[in-house]
Amino acid sequence: MDQLLWLAQHPDLGAAIGEAKRVADPVERLTEAARLAGFRRDFTQTARLDRLATDGLRAVTQGDASVPGLRPLRIALLASHTVDHLVPAIRVAGLQRGLAICAYVAPYGMYRQALLMEDAALNDFGPQLIVLALDARDAPLQLPLEASLDQVDAAIAERVDELRLLWRRARERHAAQVVQQTIVPADPPLFGSFDALVPAAPYAVIDRLNAAIRAAAREDGVLLMDLAWEAARSSYGDGLAEPLRWHQAKQLVSPNLAPLYGDQLARIVAASVGLSRKCLVLDLDNTLWGGVIGDDGIDGIHLGQGSPSGEAFLAFQRYAAQLARRGIILAVCSKNDMSVAEAAFEHPEMALKRSDIAAFVANWEDKAGNLRRIASMLDIGLDSLVFVDDNPAERDIVRRELPEVAVPELPDDVADYPARVAAAGFFEAVSFTSDDASRGRNYALNAERKAAMGQSTDMEGYLRGLEMVMTATPIGASELARSTQLINKTNQFNLTTRRYSEAEVERIASDPRSVALAIRLADKFGDNGLISVVLARPDSAFADDELLIDSWLMSCRVLGRQVEEAVLEVITRAAIAAGYNALIGEYGPTERNGMVAEHFPRLGFTQHQIPAGAPSDATFWRLDLTHDTPSRHFIEVKA
Numbered sequence: 094m095d096q097l098l099w100l101a102q103h104p105d106l107g108a109a110i111g112e113a114k115r116v117a118d119p120v121e122r123l124t125e126a127a128r129l130a131g132f133r134r135d136f137t138q139t140a141r142l143d144r145l146a147t148d149g150l151r152a153v154t155q156g157d158a159s160v161p162g163l164r165p166l167r168i169a170l171l172a173s174h175t176v177d178h179l180v181p182a183i184r185v186a187g188l189q190r191g192l193a194i195c196a197y198v199a200p201y202g203m204y205r206q207a208l209l210m211e212d213a214a215l216n217d218f219g220p221q222l223i224v225l226a227l228d229a230r231d232a233p234l235q236l237p238l239e240a241s242l243d244q245v246d247a248a249i250a251e252r253v254d255e256l257r258l259l260w261r262r263a264r265e266r267h268a269a270q271v272v273q274q275t276i277v278p279a280d281p282p283l284f285g286s287f288d289a290l291v292p293a294a295p296y297a298v299i300d301r302l303n304a305a306i307r308a309a310a311r312e313d314g315v316l317l318m319d320l321a322w323e324a325a326r327s328s329y330g331d332g333l334a335e336p337l338r339w340h341q342a343k344q345l346v347s348p349n350l351a352p353l354y355g356d357q358l359a360r361i362v363a364a365s366v367g368l369s370r371k372c373l374v375l376d377l378d379n380t381l382w383g384g385v386i387g388d389d390g391i392d393g394i395h396l397g398q399g400s401p402s403g404e405a406f407l408a409f410q411r412y413a414a415q416l417a418r419r420g421i422i423l424a425v426c427s428k429n430d431m432s433v434a435e436a437a438f439e440h441p442e443m444a445l446k447r448s449d450i451a452a453f454v455a456n457w458e459d460k461a462g463n464l465r466r467i468a469s470m471l472d473i474g475l476d477s478l479v480f481v482d483d484n485p486a487e488r489d490i491v492r493r494e495l496p497e498v499a500v501p502e503l504p505d506d507v508a509d510y511p512a513r514v515a516a517a518g519f520f521e522a523v524s525f526t527s528d529d530a531s532r533g534r535n536y537a538l539n540a541e542r543k544a545a546m547g548q549s550t551d552m553e554g555y556l557r558g559l560e561m562v563m564t565a566t567p568i569g570a571s572e573l574a575r576s577t578q579l580i581n582k583t584n585q586f587n588l589t590t591r592r593y594s595e596a597e598v599e600r601i602a603s604d605p606r607s608v609a610l611a612i613r614l615a616d617k618f619g620d621n622g623l624i625s626v627v628l629a630r631p632d633s634a635f636a637d638d639e640l641l642i643d644s645w646l647m648s649c650r651v652l653g654r655q656v657e658e659a660v661l662e663v664i665t666r667a668a669i670a671a672g673y674n675a676l677i678g679e680y681g682p683t684e685r686n687g688m689v690a691e692h693f694p695r696l697g698f699t700q701h702q703i704p705a706g707a708p709s710d711a712t713f714w715r716l717d718l719t720h721d722t723p724s725r726h727f728i729e730v731k732a
Contacts, residue, residue: 269596
């Protein structure tokens with residue numbers, strides 16, 4: 094079957110890989126492999142790309158080299174079936190998603206022993222993410238066909254309790270994020286459609302088991318690779334495996350389907366470390382409606398009930414609106430007159446409204462430049478954008494000029510647009526909170542704040558007039574998912590850019606000697622939501638009465654409002670209450686966080702000596718807490 098249809102087709106991928114093999118430097122080969130991973134590929138091409146990247150990946154994952162845009166990550170695969178043939182596809186899909194993956198495969202079928210006993214190899218590997226890939230033939234539930242529903246549920250509860258024990262051990266021993274693969278039914282139905290009504294029919298048992306796994310994963314903060322769901326909705330065509338492959342080699346997933354499997358795991362892994370996209374940028378003419386608004390007028394475009402194409406465009410708009418409701422920012426990038434383009438949103442059949450669009454750019458300039466403008470307007474990186482345009486030439490230009498921007502290849506018929514955008518997995522989520530749901534609205538409100546600031550001649554008056562209120566709370570269960578998400582997504586205002594799993598954040602937050610804060614900001618325009626996370630902890634490199642600010646990150650959309658000073662006040666209060674007399678600030682420079690290079694000295698910290706073992710380019714700063722520091726902001730602080 095044809096796979097990865099959202100990726101562009103390379104004119105001759107095989108030749109390009111062959112050319113790249115002649116590059117002498119392994120890191121340069123890795124960089125080229127990452128670029129070529131962005132094209133549609135089959136199992137053989139994927140294996141060749143993996144070999145091309147091998148030496149460079151080894152250097153990056155061992156810390157001997159770095160490649161801009163690639164984040165090293167260690168993944169352990171613990172499986173009840175053969176997965177070795179999937180590892181190259183996982184690594185190559187990782188490259189396409191911005192990850193330099195180092196993979197460890199536990200011995201076949203030894204997943205329980207790896208987690209419940211002392212496994213020296215797994216301990217030495219130090220996984221940041223553990224995938225539990227189980228199958229229906231692994232210790233099947235021994236139930237007679239006539240078993241009652243209560244007997245089935247009891248057996249399922251026992252199996253799920255065992256999984257929860259494994260999840261807990263993975264978190265306790267390795268502070269690793271766990272990804273649980275759901276169970277794909279192994280055998281055809283026994284009763285036909287009546288299977289669903291026989292509690293102990295094998296197909297029905299697996300269905301109920303998966304439902305229980307999903308519920309437990311939601312409660313325990315475990316991520317799902319819902320392979321059963323994907324298989325049921327035909328993402329894998331006629332099926333995951335050829336029966337002969339299972340009987341010969343215990344391969345649940347056919348080698349031919351490895352690229353698709355690798356991509357579906359990689360997108361979950363990428364989302365877990367904050368690499369999902371967060372803004373959908375839409376073209377207008379022949380993308381959101383049929384026809385050209387400037388030529389056809391509002392009454393002449395194809396949209397809504399009455400024609401198949403009009404209904405298809407409306408369905409795509411409704412899908413975009415649903416994405417907005419789950420927190421994806423919507424933007425417009427169109428070659429059009431601004432007034433004409435905005436007027437189209439008054440069409441009675443429009444599912445999207447002008448107020449849904451956080452950044453609206455319509456002019457006759459090149460779209461690559463306009464996408465840069467949109468990223469700047471929203472204070473997000475180009476690597477947050479997904480650009481959807483019906484015009485193949487425009488898609489090709491943007492891919493060439495802005496490789497950071499995701500540009501899905503689209504089918505000929507707009508009726509297939511929603512499925513194609515969804516299949517690409519650019520907006521893969523690992524949590525969903527009320528803050529996520531309001532994100533798009535927050536970005537639109539921020540544009541209003543910028544407009545108000547532009548009209549103000551008195552900055553102090555403007556800041557007072559915002560009526561800002563900051564609330565700081567210790568990171569607990571309710572804030573854990575969103576705080577971890579912010580830690581892993583924030584690049585610019587991030588002093589150390591350390592990335593942590595939920596288990597690692599929970600470990601710091603539960604230490605009574607540490608300070609772990611989730612900070613929110615509201616003003617007269619509305620609620621900005623969670624805007625900052627601070628993790629501070631004692632460190633043996635410093636005195637007992639000194640608290641190291643391990644991580645301090647903040648949303649760029651609130652900069653310029655004295656929020657930094659107010660957050661420092663919150664940190665200071667918490668540190669003093671915990672018995673500390675000084676704060677130690679650490680700045681670790683990256684290619685993206687230069688904006689905070691002078692953050693600590695601006696706040697009154699003085700330079701401190703670099704402790705042994707610290708990175709050579711890091712700087713450390715100290716703030717004495719034994720003297721009162723006057724407030725330098727106009728924000729009401731509630732902590």
